Amino acid sequence: MAWTREQMAARAAKELRDGFYVNLGIGIPTLVANFIPKGMRVQLQSENGMLGMGPFPFEGEEDPDLINAGKQTITELPTTSYFSSADSFGMIRGGHIDLSILGAMQVAANGDLANWMIPGKMVKGMGGAMDLVAGVKKVVVVMEHVAKAKDGTEEPKLLSACSLPLTGAGVVDLVITDLGVFAIDKKGTGGMTLIELADGVTEDEIKAKTEAPFKVALGQAPRSSAA
Amino acid sequence: MAWTREQMAARAAKELRDGFYVNLGIGIPTLVANFIPKGMRVQLQSENGMLGMGPFPFEGEEDPDLINAGKQTITELPTTSYFSSADSFGMIRGGHIDLSILGAMQVAANGDLANWMIPGKMVKGMGGAMDLVAGVKKVVVVMEHVAKAKDGTEEPKLLSACSLPLTGAGVVDLVITDLGVFAIDKKGTGGMTLIELADGVTEDEIKAKTEAPFKVALGQAPRSSAA
Amino acid sequence: MDKVYADARTALAGLVKDGMTIMAGGFGLCGIPDTLIEAIRDSGAKNLTFISNNAGVDGVGLGLLLETRQIRKMISSYVGENKLFAQQYLSGELELEFNPQGTLAERIRAGGAGIPAFFTKTGVGTIIADGKEVREFDGEQYVMERGLFADISVVHAWKGDREGNLVYRKTARNFNPMMATAAKMTVAQVEHLVEPGEIDPDCIHTPGIFVKRLVHVSNPVKRIEQRTTRKRESAATPAAAGEEV
Amino acid sequence: MDKVYADARTALAGLVKDGMTIMAGGFGLCGIPDTLIEAIRDSGAKNLTFISNNAGVDGVGLGLLLETRQIRKMISSYVGENKLFAQQYLSGELELEFNPQGTLAERIRAGGAGIPAFFTKTGVGTIIADGKEVREFDGEQYVMERGLFADISVVHAWKGDREGNLVYRKTARNFNPMMATAAKMTVAQVEHLVEPGEIDPDCIHTPGIFVKRLVHVSNPVKRIEQRTTRKRESAATPAAAGEEV
Numbered sequence: 001m002a003w004t005r006e007q008m009a010a011r012a013a014k015e016l017r018d019g020f021y022v023n024l025g026i027g028i029p030t031l032v033a034n035f036i037p038k039g040m041r042v043q044l045q046s047e048n049g050m051l052g053m054g055p056f057p058f059e060g061e062e063d064p065d066l067i068n069a070g071k072q073t074i075t076e077l078p079t080t081s082y083f084s085s086a087d088s089f090g091m092i093r094g095g096h097i098d099l100s101i102l103g104a105m106q107v108a109a110n111g112d113l114a115n116w117m118i119p120g121k122m123v124k125g126m127g128g129a130m131d132l133v134a135g136v137k138k139v140v141v142v143m144e145h146v147a148k149a150k151d152g153t154e155e156p157k158l159l160s161a162c163s164l165p166l167t168g169a170g171v172v173d174l175v176i177t178d179l180g181v182f183a184i185d186k187k188g189t190g191g192m193t194l195i196e197l198a199d200g201v202t203e204d205e206i207k208a209k210t211e212a213p214f215k216v217a218l219g220q221a222p223r224s225s226a227a
Numbered sequence: 228m229a230w231t232r233e234q235m236a237a238r239a240a241k242e243l244r245d246g247f248y249v250n251l252g253i254g255i256p257t258l259v260a261n262f263i264p265k266g267m268r269v270q271l272q273s274e275n276g277m278l279g280m281g282p283f284p285f286e287g288e289e290d291p292d293l294i295n296a297g298k299q300t301i302t303e304l305p306t307t308s309y310f311s312s313a314d315s316f317g318m319i320r321g322g323h324i325d326l327s328i329l330g331a332m333q334v335a336a337n338g339d340l341a342n343w344m345i346p347g348k349m350v351k352g353m354g355g356a357m358d359l360v361a362g363v364k365k366v367v368v369v370m371e372h373v374a375k376a377k378d379g380t381e382e383p384k385l386l387s388a389c390s391l392p393l394t395g396a397g398v399v400d401l402v403i404t405d406l407g408v409f410a411i412d413k414k415g416t417g418g419m420t421l422i423e424l425a426d427g428v429t430e431d432e433i434k435a436k437t438e439a440p441f442k443v444a445l446g447q448a449p450r451s452s453a454a
Numbered sequence: 455m456d457k458v459y460a461d462a463r464t465a466l467a468g469l470v471k472d473g474m475t476i477m478a479g480g481f482g483l484c485g486i487p488d489t490l491i492e493a494i495r496d497s498g499a500k501n502l503t504f505i506s507n508n509a510g511v512d513g514v515g516l517g518l519l520l521e522t523r524q525i526r527k528m529i530s531s532y533v534g535e536n537k538l539f540a541q542q543y544l545s546g547e548l549e550l551e552f553n554p555q556g557t558l559a560e561r562i563r564a565g566g567a568g569i570p571a572f573f574t575k576t577g578v579g580t581i582i583a584d585g586k587e588v589r590e591f592d593g594e595q596y597v598m599e600r601g602l603f604a605d606i607s608v609v610h611a612w613k614g615d616r617e618g619n620l621v622y623r624k625t626a627r628n629f630n631p632m633m634a635t636a637a638k639m640t641v642a643q644v645e646h647l648v649e650p651g652e653i654d655p656d657c658i659h660t661p662g663i664f665v666k667r668l669v670h671v672s673n674p675v676k677r678i679e680q681r682t683t684r685k686r687e688s689a690a691t692p693a694a695a696g697e698e699v
Numbered sequence: 700m701d702k703v704y705a706d707a708r709t710a711l712a713g714l715v716k717d718g719m720t721i722m723a724g725g726f727g728l729c730g731i732p733d734t735l736i737e738a739i740r741d742s743g744a745k746n747l748t749f750i751s752n753n754a755g756v757d758g759v760g761l762g763l764l765l766e767t768r769q770i771r772k773m774i775s776s777y778v779g780e781n782k783l784f785a786q787q788y789l790s791g792e793l794e795l796e797f798n799p800q801g802t803l804a805e806r807i808r809a810g811g812a813g814i815p816a817f818f819t820k821t822g823v824g825t826i827i828a829d830g831k832e833v834r835e836f837d838g839e840q841y842v843m844e845r846g847l848f849a850d851i852s853v854v855h856a857w858k859g860d861r862e863g864n865l866v867y868r869k870t871a872r873n874f875n876p877m878m879a880t881a882a883k884m885t886v887a888q889v890e891h892l893v894e895p896g897e898i899d900p901d902c903i904h905t906p907g908i909f910v911k912r913l914v915h916v917s918n919p920v921k922r923i924e925q926r927t928t929r930k931r932e933s934a935a936t937p938a939a940a941g942e943e944v
Contacts, residue, residue, distance in 0.1 A: 021908045043862075043908070048481045048554065049628050052862075053908045064484060064676035065612075065626040071482040072682040078896030081903040084631045085481070085507070086563040089556025090812030093574060094880060096908050110529040112579075122540050124896040125532035125550070130582065131556030133633075134575040151900055169579025184618055245487070248663045270617075274800065275726045277758050278661045280615075281804055287930040291729060291921035292857075292871040298727040299927040305651030306617045308658040311876045311904075312726070312752070313808040316801025317567030320819060323637060339824075349785050350797070352777035353577050357827065358801030361566055361820040396824025570836035572809070572817040591815035591845075600836075656868060657902040669791060694751070 001176035003143070003202030010035045011086040011176050011196075012101050012142050016042050023092070023132055025102030028142045032101055032102060043079060045097055047128040049088045052080035057109030066159065069128060089128070094137040100136035104143045104172075106162040109212040113127065114164035126167060133149045133168035145177035146209050156211040158182065159190070178207050182214060193217050229405035236260045238403050238423075239328050239369050243269050250274060250359055252329030253297045255369045259328055264311070270306060272353040273326055276315045280308035282296030283293070296355060302435070313327065316355070319377040320362040327363035331370045331399075336439040338399040338413030340368065343392035360395035372404035373436050383438035385409065392443060406433050411440060420444050456649065457668045460577045462493035465641050469606055470497040473526075477562065477633040478506040478516060478606040482535075482679050485626030489642050489671045490608040495519055503527040505562070505602055507555060507629055512536040514677055519569040523547065527568050529602070531555035551663070554582060557599050557645045559632060564601035566635025566664075571600050607637035609661070610674070614644030615652030619653055627659065634664045645674060702863050702913045703892065709736035710886050710914045714851055715742040717772075721809065722852040722878040723751040723761060727780075727924050730871030731760045732888050734916045735853040737878050740764055748772040750847055752800060752808065752874055757781040759922055768792065774847070776800035780924070799827060804877060809846035809910075811880025834883050852882035855919070856905070859889030863907030864898055872904065879909045888916040 003011065005028050015036035016022065021047045024030055033055075036042050044053040053068060062073040083091075091097060106114040109146035113133055116126040133139050146154040154198040158175065175182040181196035192214040194206060202214060230238065232255050240262035242248065246271040250272045251257055260282075263269050271280040273295040280295060281302035288405040310318075318324060333341040340360055341351040360366050385402065402409040408423035419441040421433060430443060459465035470476070476494065480486030491510075493645035494516050501655075502525050509528055519525050520538045527549035533539050542548040551563065554576045573596035587598040609630040612623035620642055620662055622630055625640050634640045642660075647670040704710035715721070721739065725731030734922035736755075739747075740763050747770050754773055764770050765783045772794035778784055787793040798806065800819045810815055818841035822828050832843040854875040857868035865887055867875055879885045887905075892915040 026499065036465055042685075045908075046625070048484070049625050055608035056682045056684040058686055062678055062681055062683065064678050065624040067482065067678075071484070071679040073678055073680065074682070076900060078625070078894070079860075079864070079907065080900040081864050081906040082622075082627055082900050082901075083561035083906060085628045086632045089559050090808075090880065091908060093560075093576060093813030093904070094557055094811050095813060096483050096880070122534060122544070124534035125552050125784075126554055127532040130554035130580065134578065135556070136626070146898055148515060164581045187508065219650045231791050272663075273870070276873050278663055279655075282931045283927045285931055289923055289926055289928065290869065291923050292868055292869040293927070294923075298729070298924040300923055300925065301927070303655060305649070305870070306615075306619070306662065307655040308619050308661040309655050309867075309872055310658075310661060312800070312804035312873045313877045316804050317563075317635065318661070318663060320801055320805075320821060321566050322568060323635070349779060349789070351779035352775060352797050353799055353827075354777040355800035357799035357825065358821045361823065362801070363573030373737065393825045441749070560812070560814070567805070569805070569817050569819060570839075570841055572814050574814060589816075597813055621901065627710075627901075652903070656866065656872075657899070 002016050005006050005031060005197040008142050008176055008178060011181065012140055015099060015138070015140055015174065016040060019099040021045055021096065023097050023100045023136060027103045029101040029103060030059050030070070036048050037159070045091065047088050047132065049085055052077045052078070059090070060208070080166065088204040089131050092131050092197070095137055097134060098137045099138050099140065101140045101142060102130045102132065104141045106159055106164050107141055107172050108159050108162045109184070109192040111184045112162045113167045113172050114162040117165050119165065129167050133171040138173050139171050140174045140176065141172050142176045145179040156209060158210045158212040160212050179209065191215065200207060224227065230425040232258060235369050235403055235405060238408065239367055242326060242365070242367055242401065243267060247325040249273055249277070249328070250324050250363060252348040256328040256330060258299070259447050264377045272318060274315050274359065276312055277307065278311050279304045281307070307431065314377055317357050319358050322362060324363045325413055326365050326367065327359045328367045328369060329359065331368040331384070333384050333386055333391050334399050334402050335386050335389045336411070336419040336441065337389070338396045338397040338411045339389045341389040343394050344392050346392065349406065353433050360452045362396040365400050366398050367401045367403065369403045373430050381436070383436060385439040387439050391452045406436065418442065456616065458616055459667055459669050460490045462643065462669050462671070463668045466490065466497060470494055470499040472499050473501045473507065474499065474605040477604040479609040479628065479630035479633050480515065480630035481507055481625065483511065483677045484628055485537055485610050485622065485628050486510070488515060488670070488674060489643050490641055491515060491518060494608070495524065496638070500524055502524040503529070505529045505604060507531050507536065509539050510536060511679065512538055513515045521599050527551065527555060528559070545662040554600065554673040559629060561599055561602040562629065562632040563638045565593065565615040566632060567601035569601050571598050573598050579617055581583055586644040591684040599695060602636060604637040605639065607633040607640040609634050609640065609642045611642050611644045613646040613648055613653060614642055614668055615648050615650045615653055617650045618642070618665030618668055619658045620644065620660035620665060622655055622656060622659050631659050634660045638641060640665050641669070643669050645671065657684055701861065703861055703909065703914055704914050707734045707888065707914050707916070708741060710912045711735065711738045714745040714884055715739055716795055717744050717827045718746045720748040720750065721849040722849040722882055722912060723749060723874065724754050724878050725760065726839050726870065726873035726876035727795040728756065728760055728922045730855050730867065730873050730875055731755070732855040733760060733919060734888050734909045734914070736763060739853070740767055740769065745769055746771040748774070750774045750849060752776050752803065753780065754778040754784050756779060756924065757783055772796065774798060774803070776803050804874060806844055806847040807874065807877040807881045810848035811877060814845050816859060818843050827873060828844060843926065849882040850884065852878040852885040854879050854885065854887045856887050856889045858893055858898060859887055859893045859913055860893050860898055862895045863887070863910030863913055864895070865889065865905035866898055866902060867904050869874040876904050879939040885910050886912040886914070888914050890917060890919060
């Protein structure tokens, strides 16, 4: 009984703290906004030049001058400020964003992340992903535990070393998959540690589907989420 | 019959062109603003964060939030914009200012400029002078031809090499003194050329008061003022 | 020396030459100088290098210049929203240099501010750092990136006055302000042309010194790439939530 | 997690420690966070390094901290408007690092933007380049300068909202916006405290993310260093002309 996309987003939302400034990637990370606890003040940053991102607009109220980094129409809040791309990435690169939640193709036990290109396929570009993982204080990956090919075969995504070109080297602090949660000691030598299991998932199932070496420390507070 | 301060400022004003953005230093350079030809559009930049500097305020209308780089109270114009010191020096360093007119202690035949410190005396700092001479497209120095000591002796200020610590190396395009005007081939090997004499001043008088080697090409348009 | 030109074609007349490097503002289709891009197409100049975060979509923005094969090279962070791009790239007609978005923004800002090179953490340990100097400062690795400076920049602003002072609107600001500073010749299209003094001088994003030519485009066609909305009854939906339509 | 504190002393309580590096905004006496500087004096912290374009005048701004001998080192572009500074410097009590003003501004901007080092033309061939790397790019020489980052920044703004969004007024902006980005803890004093939403989001100079604490100083004493005026009859006097009084 793996976690659904919503359950993964809800688990990621537990990494939020009152007063956090957060950048959410496209896909499941966007859903995390739906799980911000009531009363907790979290400001969402959009790297195209906005802090204090509001919900999608009501139909008919879309403003082409107001989009997020996924090019979706959004709205502003009383707290909103706008700024240039240079100032936006100054904010990101300068370590002012507390948390970035994003998707991944592969994560290695040392915190390496690959999520922007597959050699041989048309490459669309890294956008702001390399800047985010290099600059944001804490990086949380939310992804399916394994990649499912069209023929039904499964490829592990948590690896001892990424085979795809990297987005960042030693950048991931926490990985949330549909099967569980892993903390990564990205600056040290502690490697990857399984700290939570999704409901009904066993350590054995995870071991079978994980190529990366990992330690197990279930029920302990993840070291890396002490913000 | 050397030029007065006003005549030197008037001569410096001949370097202005319609549409120029100009930074004026403290002292005689400030007076250049009085000689902007009617109808010519010149915007003055103040490096503390303002473009489009207006005249001094009427008495009683001084605004402590509105000063120039000399810390004098000034006013704004309809064209005025304000910006941070980083943006101001981005403008300067990036080569967007057409002309800087400033004073000097010493200028060398190769365009070296010294105007910020005298070793052994209390040093107040270079302020924005080093950035201006390094970044502005054309640098014009306006200064007395010689320095007069308290005991009446005169020291030349146009030298074969500056003896004081430099503000910039190879940065001056034109020198206007009370005795005449010198063009400097700062990027090349052409050295310094006397191109104008003040009213009633002779070449011999200038030669006597100038330590720097210089060529003479009176009556020719200064090469360096082709903007 | 009036900076205001009658239209985009007049504003660009004689400026665009084969082989030039041009910066174009915008993020996706938001804040793109679409009318000036059309005028660049009409200039017929070839072998252009474009520095722009994206490459438009088919038939819109820089997509127009892909159709006419006027672009030889793109420096961008994200492309491929248009099929023609992929096609020309895969056939080798089009050269492509990927920059991380923040590195691209900073390279442009640096170029405009007289900074020839700077160091950044972004891209260390990735192929972005290949062939570049990597250096340690205070125990961390950084890669050296170079400033960018173009022959021409074309930008889109919300308001502009005759002096060239510009104000951008919401997220249509994006790359426009830095690009305005980083070219020999910056041309701006503005939705609202006003007289000097009408814009609060504390709220000017781009001082007039950076803008050499200005054209009034009162009714730009603004397209939306991803129209996302929420239902009226779900007024309490938290930030960024909703459905894609 | 309200960012607004009752007064400057409360806002700085427990923050200022001996030996810290503190940035203070302002150019001359224009836009200085005078009330926060007083609170730093009252904290009694010693051996402070200050990064500030100037060092105040006798009895005003950082001049206050010279009187109490709390400053060990200044990083500035221009000082010596006050006698106490000269005295302490010449006696060797006070260390002084001169930076060209634009280099200082850019070092602070770089520190806040995660840029550990950059190259600039400013200072090449002068004593400012002594001991620093000088490198050629495209045929020109540049000197490498490092980013600056402080323990605390104190800034002065015209308006601020409870979220920490700030707007500066006229030339009181100067070093304040960059300094707000370049410290672990930025504390702002604002002349007008407003609610979120009252400031146009397109005109916010410092987004709230950079400001951790905020104090409302409704009647700051603003001093003028060089009171210069013109006579009423000379209304046609051109720019910057007039007499010093």
